[in-house]
Amino acid sequence: MSHQRNGNQPGTSVRRSTMPDFPDLPEATIARLPEYLRALHHLAEAGHETISSEGLAAAAGVNSAKLRKDLSHLGSYGTRGVGYDIELLIEQIQSVLGLTEHRAVALVGVGNLGHALAGYAGFGSRGFRIAALLDADTRRVGEEINGLPVRHIDELEALVAEHAISIAVIATPVHAAQQVADRLVAAGVTSILNFAPCVLAVPDNVDVRKVDLAIELQILSFHEHRKASSANGRAALESVPTVTTAKVAAAKLPSGKKASAPSTIRAVITP
Amino acid sequence: MSHQRNGNQPGTSVRRSTMPDFPDLPEATIARLPEYLRALHHLAEAGHETISSEGLAAAAGVNSAKLRKDLSHLGSYGTRGVGYDIELLIEQIQSVLGLTEHRAVALVGVGNLGHALAGYAGFGSRGFRIAALLDADTRRVGEEINGLPVRHIDELEALVAEHAISIAVIATPVHAAQQVADRLVAAGVTSILNFAPCVLAVPDNVDVRKVDLAIELQILSFHEHRKASSANGRAALESVPTVTTAKVAAAKLPSGKKASAPSTIRAVITP
DNA sequence: CGCGATTTGTGCACGGCTTCACAAGCGCCT
DNA sequence: AGGCGCTTGTGAAGCCGTGCACAAATCGCG
Numbered sequence: 001m002s003h004q005r006n007g008n009q010p011g012t013s014v015r016r017s018t019m020p021d022f023p024d025l026p027e028a029t030i031a032r033l034p035e036y037l038r039a040l041h042h043l044a045e046a047g048h049e050t051i052s053s054e055g056l057a058a059a060a061g062v063n064s065a066k067l068r069k070d071l072s073h074l075g076s077y078g079t080r081g082v083g084y085d086i087e088l089l090i091e092q093i094q095s096v097l098g099l100t101e102h103r104a105v106a107l108v109g110v111g112n113l114g115h116a117l118a119g120y121a122g123f124g125s126r127g128f129r130i131a132a133l134l135d136a137d138t139r140r141v142g143e144e145i146n147g148l149p150v151r152h153i154d155e156l157e158a159l160v161a162e163h164a165i166s167i168a169v170i171a172t173p174v175h176a177a178q179q180v181a182d183r184l185v186a187a188g189v190t191s192i193l194n195f196a197p198c199v200l201a202v203p204d205n206v207d208v209r210k211v212d213l214a215i216e217l218q219i220l221s222f223h224e225h226r227k228a229s230s231a232n233g234r235a236a237l238e239s240v241p242t243v244t245t246a247k248v249a250a251a252k253l254p255s256g257k258k259a260s261a262p263s264t265i266r267a268v269i270t271p
Numbered sequence: 272m273s274h275q276r277n278g279n280q281p282g283t284s285v286r287r288s289t290m291p292d293f294p295d296l297p298e299a300t301i302a303r304l305p306e307y308l309r310a311l312h313h314l315a316e317a318g319h320e321t322i323s324s325e326g327l328a329a330a331a332g333v334n335s336a337k338l339r340k341d342l343s344h345l346g347s348y349g350t351r352g353v354g355y356d357i358e359l360l361i362e363q364i365q366s367v368l369g370l371t372e373h374r375a376v377a378l379v380g381v382g383n384l385g386h387a388l389a390g391y392a393g394f395g396s397r398g399f400r401i402a403a404l405l406d407a408d409t410r411r412v413g414e415e416i417n418g419l420p421v422r423h424i425d426e427l428e429a430l431v432a433e434h435a436i437s438i439a440v441i442a443t444p445v446h447a448a449q450q451v452a453d454r455l456v457a458a459g460v461t462s463i464l465n466f467a468p469c470v471l472a473v474p475d476n477v478d479v480r481k482v483d484l485a486i487e488l489q490i491l492s493f494h495e496h497r498k499a500s501s502a503n504g505r506a507a508l509e510s511v512p513t514v515t516t517a518k519v520a521a522a523k524l525p526s527g528k529k530a531s532a533p534s535t536i537r538a539v540i541t542p
Numbered sequence: 543c544g545c546g547a548t549t550t551g552t553g554c555a556c557g558g559c560t561t562c563a564c565a566a567g568c569g570c571c572t
Numbered sequence: 573a574g575g576c577g578c579t580t581g582t583g584a585a586g587c588c589g590t591g592c593a594c595a596a597a598t599c600g601c602g
Contacts (some may be wrong), residue, residue, distance in 0.1 A: 020462060021500040025493075028589060034489040062468035065552095065591055080550045081598040084421060097489050098496025105488065110389045116383040117484065122416065135494050166495050167488065170311065191496060192493040193484075197309060197393060199332040209487050209493045213464075214397040217376065217438065218305040218368050219399065220462040222296075223478045224437050224543065225369025226462060228537040232292040261560055299559060323579065336561055343581055351580045352568040 020208045022074060022096055029070045036067070037093045038126075044086050052083040099127030104163045106132040108180050108187070109172030110140050110150050113195060115169055118145040131163040132156075136176065153180070160187040167191045174198050181208075280316050293345060293367055300341045306331045308364045309340070309397075314355050323354040370398035374436045377403040377460070380443035380452050381421050386468060388442055389416040402434040403427075408445065424451070431458040438462040445469050485508075 037057035043051055048092035048247050053071075057064035071078065071089070074096055078084040094100055107118055108130045120132055133150045135141060141152045151159060159165070170177050184192060191207045194200055197215075200208050275517055305397045310330035324342075340362070342349065342542035345367055349355045365371060376399050378389055389404055390471060404421045412423045422430060430436070441448050455463060462478045465471055468486075472478050491525035 021497060022500070023497065026589075030493050031486075031490055033493070034486040036440075037489070038486075039470075053551095055547085063591065065593095066589090068549095068551065069590085073546070075371060076551080078550055078594070078596065079281055081548050081600090096496075097493045098499070099489065099492055103488075103492055103495070112387040116387040120484060121384045122485055126487055126489065128485070166499075167491055169488075172449070184389075189497050193487050193491060198308075199306075199330065205490055205498070209491055211482060212305075212486075213391060214393055214399070215302075215305040215335075216464050216482060217374075217399055217440075218370065218397065218440055219302055219346075220464060220478055220480060221374055222301050222304070222368045224462050225367075225372070226294065226308070227294060227476070228369070230294065283600065297559070324581095334561070336563095337559090340560085347581080349580050350568065351566075352570090352578050354579070373599085504585080 004155070025073055025096070029073055031063065032060070032066075032070055032094050033097060035062075036070070037090065037097070039246075040090050040093070042088065047085060048086055050083040050085055053078070056084065071213040091112055091189045096129065097127070102127060102129040102167045103167055104129055104131035106130075106160060106163075106168040107177070107183070107196075108134045108156070108168060108170050108184070109151070110143070110145070111171065111173070114171040115145065117169060117195075118148070131165055132159040134159070136172075153183075154184055157187045160184070160189060165174075165189060169193045169195070170200075171195045196198075292376045296344055296367070303331070303333065303337075303341055304364050304368060306333075307341070308361065308368070311357055311364070312363050315361065319357055321350075321356055322348070324495070327355065330449040363509040364537070365398065368437075373398060374438060375400055375402035375436045376433075376440040377401075377405060377427075377431060377455070378457070379405045379424070379427070379439060379441050381406040381414070381416070381445070382442065382444070383444040386416065388466075390420070390441060402436055403430040405430070407443075424454075427454055428458045431460060435459060438464070440464045441471075442466045442468070449520075501512055 034068065036056065039056060040051070043056070043059060051059075052070045054064045057067040059269055060067065064214055066077075068076075070253045071084070073093060075089055076084070078093065095114055102124070105123075107114060107130055110118065114133075114135070118130060123130060130146075130148060133145060134153050134156055135150050135151045137153065140150050145149045160168075166189055168191070170180055170184075170185045170192060172180055177198055178200060181192060181194070181200045181202060186201055190205060192200065192202070192209070194208055194210045195212075197212050200210075202208055283518045294330045307327065310327060310484065311322070314327070314330060320360070322330075324403065324467060325335045328338040339347075339349075342355070347355070348359055348363065373395070376394075378385060378401055383406055385404075385406070389401060394401060401417075401419060403422050404416060404419055405427055406421050407424045409423065411421050414421045424471055431439075439462070441451055441455075441459070441463060443451055445467045448465065448469055449471060452463060452471045456473055456477055461476060463471065463480070465479055465481045466483075468483050471481075473479055481515060
C-alpha cells in the first residue's frame with residue numbers, strides 16, 4: 001500500500017510536514033493506536049531508542065503481525081533488521097490521531113464520576129486539556145477542581161465557543177444526558193464521550209463513544225458464568241492448583257486470544 | 272439454530288429451569304446483550320409488555336436484523352407478528368449473563384476514581400454488589416463509602432475467600448496495578464476490570480477487560496482530526512447550518528454507520 | 543565486499559460478523 | 573374459516589479483520 005511514499009530514496013526519508021488524512025484507516029487499527037502510543041511512551045521513558053514489532057506488540061498486548069499491519073497502514077517507518085524508531089513513531093501516531101496540540105475538552109457533570117475524571121492527571125500527558133467544567137447544580141458552581149472553576153451549564157455555549165471545544169465528556173445522570181448532548185451538539189461539539197448508561201441520539205456528523213461500567217461487568221459476568229458451568233461439568237480439582245501459580249513473568253511470546261476485545265494476554269508462568 | 276427447543280408445542284413454552292451454557296455464543300453478541308438488557312428494563316418501566324425487534328433495536332442503538340440474530344442465538348422467544356415478551360426476555364438475558372443472583376465484586380483502589388465507582392448506584396440495579404473495598408493507603412482504611420468500610424489491601428485474600436468473589440475492579444495507580452492483579456489472581460479472582468492504563472499479564476483462565484478514558488478520547492480525537500481535514504478540503508460553509516439543526520426528529524431509517532463501535536444511532540423521540 | 547542474521551512489510555487464506563432478503567409463523571379481522 | 577398484514581427467524585452473500593508465512597530490505601561482521 002504505502003499510502004505516502006514520497007521519493008524512493010531509501011534511508012533518507014525526507015519527512016514532509018503535510019500529513020495525509022488517512023481517510024480509510026481501519027477502525028480496528030485506530031482503536032489500537034492509542035495503546036501503541038502508550039506503550040511507546042513507556043518504552044521511551046525506559047531509555048529505549050528503537051523497538052522491534054515483537055517487543056512493541058508484547059508491550060501493547062497484541063499479536064506482532066497485527067501490529068506490523070497496523071503500522072504499515074499509516075505508511076510506517078520501520079527499518080528492516082532494526083525495528084521502529086520510537087520517537088519517530090510517537091510523532092507519527094500522535095499526528096495521525098490529531099494530538100499534536102492539546103485538544104480542549106469540556107466535561108459536563110461534576111458529580112462523583114465527574115470529579116474523578118476532572119482530577120485525572122493522565123489527561124494532560126496524553127494530549128488533552130480540560131477547558132471547561134460544567135454542572136447544573138448551582139451549589140457546585142464556583143468550586144475549583146485542579147484550579148479550574150465549575151461553571152453553570154448555561155454558560156455551555158459561550159465556553160464551547162470561547163475555547164473552540166469540539167470534544168465533550170458527559171458524566172451526568174441518565175435523565176440529563178440526552179438534553180446535555182443536544183445542547184453540546186447545538187453548540188458545535190462533534191465528538192462525545194458518554195458515561196451515562198443510555199443511547200444518545202445525535203446527528204450523523206457527531207461521533208459518540210460510550211463507556212458503561214455495568215456493561216463491562218456484565219460481560220465479565222457472562223464469562224464467569226460460563227467458566228463456572230463448564231467447571232461443574234468437569235471436576236473442580238483443577239481449579240485450585242492453576243490459580244496458585246500466579247507468579248507471572250514478563251511475556252515475550254505472542255498471545256492468541258480469541259475475540260475482538262483486547263482481553264487478557266497470557267504470560268509465562270514460571271514454575 | 273434454536274439451541275434449545277424443548278417441545279414443539281407453540282405457545283405453551285414450558286420453560287425448563289436448566290439453562291443451557293451457550294458455550295459458543297459469539298463474542299460480539301455477548302457484548303451487546305447488556306445493552307439490550309438495559310433497554311428492556313427501560314421499556315418495562317415505561318409500561319410496555321412486548322416489543323418488536325425494530326423497536327428494541329432502536330432503543331439499544333443497533334440494527335434490527337442484528338438484534339434478531341443475536342436473540343436467535345440464545346434460542347430466543349419472540350412471537351411472529353407480535354414481538355418479544357419483555358419480561359421473559361429480561362429473564363432470559365439475565366440468565367445467560369449469569370446475573371440471576373447478585374455477584375459479589377471487589378474494588379481495589381479507593382482514590383478519586385475508586386470513590387466514584389464505589390458510589391455508583393447503578394451497581395445494585397444491574398446485578399452486582401460491591402462486597403469489598405480495598406486500598407493500600409492506611410489513611411483511607413476505615414473510611415466508609417455507602418456503608419461499606421475500606422479495608423487494607425492485606426485483607427484481600429481473606430475477603431475474596433469470605434465473599435466468594437470472582438470479579439474484581441482495579442482502580443489503582445498504574446504502578447500498583449500489576450501487583451494487585453497478581454494478588455487477585457492468586458486469591459482466586461478470575462475476571463478483572465482494569466481502569467489502570469496498562470496491560471495486565473494474567474494466566475489464560477483469567478479474563479481481563481480494560482477501560483481507559485484517554486484511549487477513548489484519543490479515538491474521538493482521530494475522528495475529529497479527520498473531520499477537520501476533510502472540512503478544510505471542502506468549504507467550511509456547511510458546518511454551521513448542519514449543526515444548528517440539533518432538533519433530533521424520530522428516525523426509522525437504518526442509519527448506516529461504518530464500523531464496530533456502537534456509535535450514535537438515534538432513538539424514537541415521542542413528540 | 544559479500545554473507546548471514548534479523549526484522550519489516552504484505553499477499554493470501556480463513557473465520558467471524560454484518561446485512562439483506564425472504565419464507566414461515568402468528569394474530570386479527572371479516 | 574380463511575385471508576391478510578405484520579414480525580420473527582434464518583439462509584446466503586459480502587465485508588472486515590486476523591494471523592500465517594515468506595520475500596524484501598537492512599545491518600554488522602568477517
